[in-house]
Amino acid sequence: MSEPDTEPPVVELDDGAVAIAGRPVLRHIDLTVRQGEFLALMGANGSGKSTLVRALTGLWPLATGSLRLFGTPFDRFHDWQRIGFVPQRGGATSGVPASVWEVVASGRLTRRRPLRPLRRADRAAIDDALEVVGLAHRARDGVSSLSGGQQQRVLIARALAGEPELFFLDEPTAGVDLPNQQVLADTLETLSGRGATIVLVAHELGPMASLIDRAVVMRDGLIAYDGPPLASEQVATAHLHLHEHGHHHAVPDSHDHAPHVSSLIEGGTP
Amino acid sequence: MSDFIDLLGLPFMQRAMLAAIFTGLAAPAIGTYLVQRRLALMGDGIGHVAVTGVAIGLLTGTSPTWTAVLVAIAGAITIEVIRERGHANGDVALALLFYGGLAGGVLITGLANESGATLQTYLFGSITTISITDVIVTMVLAAVVVLVGLGLAPQLFAVAQDQEFAKVAGLNIRFYNLLVAVLAAVSVTVAMRTVGLLLVSALMVVPVATAQQLSRSFRTTLAAAMVLGTVASLGGLLLSAYASFHARVAPGPTIVLLALACFVVSWPVGVWLRSRRRLRQPFPVVGATAHHTADEHPHEHGEDCGHVAVPHGDHVDYVHDGHRHAAHGRHYDEH
Numbered sequence: 001m002s003e004p005d006t007e008p009p010v011v012e013l014d015d016g017a018v019a020i021a022g023r024p025v026l027r028h029i030d031l032t033v034r035q036g037e038f039l040a041l042m043g044a045n046g047s048g049k050s051t052l053v054r055a056l057t058g059l060w061p062l063a064t065g066s067l068r069l070f071g072t073p074f075d076r077f078h079d080w081q082r083i084g085f086v087p088q089r090g091g092a093t094s095g096v097p098a099s100v101w102e103v104v105a106s107g108r109l110t111r112r113r114p115l116r117p118l119r120r121a122d123r124a125a126i127d128d129a130l131e132v133v134g135l136a137h138r139a140r141d142g143v144s145s146l147s148g149g150q151q152q153r154v155l156i157a158r159a160l161a162g163e164p165e166l167f168f169l170d171e172p173t174a175g176v177d178l179p180n181q182q183v184l185a186d187t188l189e190t191l192s193g194r195g196a197t198i199v200l201v202a203h204e205l206g207p208m209a210s211l212i213d214r215a216v217v218m219r220d221g222l223i224a225y226d227g228p229p230l231a232s233e234q235v236a237t238a239h240l241h242l243h244e245h246g247h248h249h250a251v252p253d254s255h256d257h258a259p260h261v262s263s264l265i266e267g268g269t270p
Numbered sequence: 271m272s273d274f275i276d277l278l279g280l281p282f283m284q285r286a287m288l289a290a291i292f293t294g295l296a297a298p299a300i301g302t303y304l305v306q307r308r309l310a311l312m313g314d315g316i317g318h319v320a321v322t323g324v325a326i327g328l329l330t331g332t333s334p335t336w337t338a339v340l341v342a343i344a345g346a347i348t349i350e351v352i353r354e355r356g357h358a359n360g361d362v363a364l365a366l367l368f369y370g371g372l373a374g375g376v377l378i379t380g381l382a383n384e385s386g387a388t389l390q391t392y393l394f395g396s397i398t399t400i401s402i403t404d405v406i407v408t409m410v411l412a413a414v415v416v417l418v419g420l421g422l423a424p425q426l427f428a429v430a431q432d433q434e435f436a437k438v439a440g441l442n443i444r445f446y447n448l449l450v451a452v453l454a455a456v457s458v459t460v461a462m463r464t465v466g467l468l469l470v471s472a473l474m475v476v477p478v479a480t481a482q483q484l485s486r487s488f489r490t491t492l493a494a495a496m497v498l499g500t501v502a503s504l505g506g507l508l509l510s511a512y513a514s515f516h517a518r519v520a521p522g523p524t525i526v527l528l529a530l531a532c533f534v535v536s537w538p539v540g541v542w543l544r545s546r547r548r549l550r551q552p553f554p555v556v557g558a559t560a561h562h563t564a565d566e567h568p569h570e571h572g573e574d575c576g577h578v579a580v581p582h583g584d585h586v587d588y589v590h591d592g593h594r595h596a597a598h599g600r601h602y603d604e605h
Contacts, residue, residue: 080440099487
């Protein structure tokens with residue numbers, strides 16, 4: 001292994017933009033995530049935080065800008081086993097019953113080739129993932145019989161089963177009760193302690209607040225703040241704070257440029 | 271009875287039994303993935319499109335089985351593409367193809383100067399007139415559907431369960447979506463001779479609906495659906511053959527009604543199992559609350575005392591009349 005300093009950043013997005021149905025949603029996003037960081041992506045509903053995670057995982061194409069994962073340009077990136085994705089809730093049940101074990105085992109597909117049986121290492125990773133989220137005793141139960149918070153833990157275990165180095169979690173605590181949020185926080189602490197890099201989209205941090213190294217606040221599709229963790233009451237006004245890294249597109253800090261941008265989106269005559 | 275045994279020995283009956291077994295295995299194997307994606311009616315959409323395929327075969331004088339396979343695959347891919355592009359809801363896309371396929375089929379059959387009776391053998395099945403070539407084609411296609419459906423089960427399950435996760439896991443979701451569409455089209459044409467295009471979807475969906483009444487995992491659902499599909503299609507065929515000594519009983523509808531009968535039997539059992547499971551789910555453990563003792567309590571709770579016993583932390587609560595009673599020394603506490 002080389003020195004940590006010479007390792008390429010885990011995520012490197014340079015001047016990224018995302019357009020949905022032709023409308024620019026994210027603009028001028030510069031985001032670098034280093035190995036082992038625990039980053040919280042925050043902001044109001046519709047600020048673009050989920051869209052950013054979907055762009056970083058390739059679910060939305062970038063309109064402009066360049067994305068590198070683990071130093072590899074995105075078009076040439078194939079090491080999907082290094083990434084664990086926990087989508088927004090709603091994916092744990094489907095039209096046919098599925099056991100907790102089966103859903104978690106599907107996360108192992110990043111490391112399995114088609115038409116090969118499960119190896120011992122695969123089974124061990126699946127068992128370990130269930131153990132970490134505290135659901136080993138429910139492995140044989142149907143996913144639909146679990147509570148919302150427990151289903152969320154199943155989705156985290158599914159990402160965990162592939163033994164990734166980088167986690168993207170999209171609002172894992174939305175609508176989850178406090179005891180389950182605590183279990184989620186403990187799980188993330190374990191992962192972070194194992195050296196994983198974590199990018200967490202969250203509206204409210206709750207019990208996870210103490211784990212965060214860095215907060216990025218989105219506002220109207222732009223990064224409004226990038227720096228040390230914020231208390232939740234500071235998030236709403238984070239765009240008024242000075243930019244830590246001084247992005248090239250930075251504007252005077254107290255100037256709200258949303259109106260200019262919205263006139264562009266509406267397609268006003270230039 | 272000996273007439274019935276003799277009937278089973280006849281070559282046309284043996285061909286029909288082979289076709290029934292293979293169809294019964296293949297249709298639910300792919301139907302499980304359709305139900306999982308909440309596209310239970312996709313088989314119906316493809317079946318209607320395949321009517322046009324059959325009619326084209328009749329018009330051009332080629333084998334209707336092969337034209338049906340080709341047109342059904344084209345229709346299935348169209349449904350999948352419309353769905354993926356999000357141009358219309360999945361069910362609207364299905365509806366468009368439903369009507370286009372059926373109308374086109376009836377129109378072209380007329381152009382081919384064929385009677386409705388010819389088309390009817392494809393719409394409602396004619397398993398007892400199946401030729402040796404058709405049996406071989408049915409067996410080969412059904413075997414392909416079963417082998418792919420089981421061999422790629424982990425991938426197909428993951429894609430149907432959560433497309434976004436599967437994509438980030440590096441799976442080629444478009445390939446697997448199209449694969450399911452093509453396999454569905456193939457099994458529709460496989461089942462065409464057995465139960466007919468209008469009833470095909472029943473054999474793909476009803477055994478799955480029956481299986482999931484009692485199962486908790488995907489694997490048992492898939493396996494049980496395949497067993498139930500085989501039982502229904504072979505059982506329905508034998509039942510109709512047995513009844514044919516007394517009345518005209520068509521095998522296709524008999525198979526579908528037998529599959530539905532299995533569902534009707536399993537459904538109340540499923541309802542009972544689910545409500546029982548809900549009742550017995552452990553109560554959450556929360557911090558100590560005030561200590562309430564139950565009023566005068568002549569009944570002694572215990573194993574098989576007739577009340578639902580629910581785990582609650584380190585002890586058991588007995589549930590009756592809206593109370594949760596936990597043993598505490600010589601009395602019961604209200605929990």
